[in-house]
Amino acid sequence: MVMKIRTIGRHARESVKSIWRNGWMTIASVGAVTATLLVLGVFYVLLMNLNQVATSIEEDVSIKVLVDSTATKEQQKTLEKELKSMPEIRSVVYSSKDNELNELVESFGEQGEVLKLYEQENPLNDAFIVKAADPQATSKVAKKIEKLDYVHHVNYGQSDVDKLFNIINIGRNIGIVLILILLLAAIFLISNTIKITIAARRKEIEIMRLVGATNGFIRWPFFMEGLWLGLLGSIIPISLITFVYKKVYDYLAPKLEGNFIQILEFTPFIYEVIILLLVGGCLIGIWGSMMSIQRYLKV
């Protein structure tokens, strides 16, 4: 059945009127949506940033393969070829022992000057900087490389890296579980709130059915009301999270400059958050009101 435009107008008017008429119930429902979205939004922002940090750390994790100092140039080439042919390895970069020494000197800053004495007779090894295709498999790959010929030693911060990955994974999982729990709690809260409003409007639904309103016709105003409740409920979370994230970003971003840990860029990310909250609010609102009206309709 095609709905007439006039009817859509009627449903929209009815739903807006009912938002006003329900007064405190509207405020309670909007409050429930607001609370949910606020928590959802904050967790989403934290989780995405944690994820970003995790990813950049993951990408930074590399294996330093020290080449046996007795190995000839040819043997070194063989090792490089072998490394490059391993499917678990994404990239292999050669770093000569002079280069290694320079980096070491630099990392010590001014005190590193002393180390320059070694330039005459460099005790370091030539090295390959290797990155695993799956950063989480770094330790496995390292162990495999260790067994290759001409490898003097493999260095990847062993247990530290494993610990870090553990922490990141636990953090992600806790975040996801928390969001799911909160979402369920909120949906329960909202559907209860709307149930009370609808119980008060049972009579209205009963009369609509009596005079021959189709279920679709009965549902529409409630559907729209749920939509409005969701949209109203997303106003405060969106403004608050945008405001606070802007402040935090402006404060943290300059401090983190040059560091490999970065906070997510304000502009594309905040749009993502806003869309998530808008869609989330609408879905929660509509879902809540549809759930609670269902039992009054004989379908």
Place this chain on the structure above:
Amino acid sequence: MIVMENVSKTYPNGVVAINNINVEIEQGEFVYVVGTSGAGKSTFIKLIYREEKPTSGKVIVNGVDVAKLRNSKVPLFRRNIGVVFQDFKLLPSLTVFENVAFALEVIEESPKVIKDRVMEVLELVNLKHKARMLPSELSGGEQQRVSIARSIVNSPSIVIADEPTGNLDPETSWEIVNIFEEINKKGTTVVMATHNKEIVNTNKHRVIAIDGGTIVRDEQRGEYGYED
């Protein structure tokens, strides 16, 4: 036209409300349904507008077998039946006009048609001057007239009333019954469940007496016949 063939209705809790009823009501008839409380009057009424389905037997209303009617088709079916209740069932937040217009909005009539038609029926029940009032500002009799106006606004072929005068004083009850008489004169079938002995015995019509879920008496121009 309403036809019931071997109709029984047992509720899920085991109560047998209607037990093997056979009855035929012609288009344009005026029928009183009488009986003590719990005799099955309300179920009889509900079977007609398909608030309840028969457990066995056939209920045919305007050629539609209501037991076979799909739930999704019930709204369309209801549009040809007006229903009036003892407790009026008006929406308290809507004005008299809006309450009556409601029945037409639901079937997506144009605002022009709605306005004309609502005013027409409000004139019939003599409430045109109170169109903008809320139900709470009206007397019981006036509220029942609004509910009657709503039941006939989309010109149904059958009007069903379940104890329409149950909450009203005798004088007001007569006003209400006279409106039903008017509606009936225009060719609409009227089925009225009632306890009002005076009305049944004065405005003589067909009387169907129900007791213990069966029809114990069915006579043209009958009497109320109970001493309660």
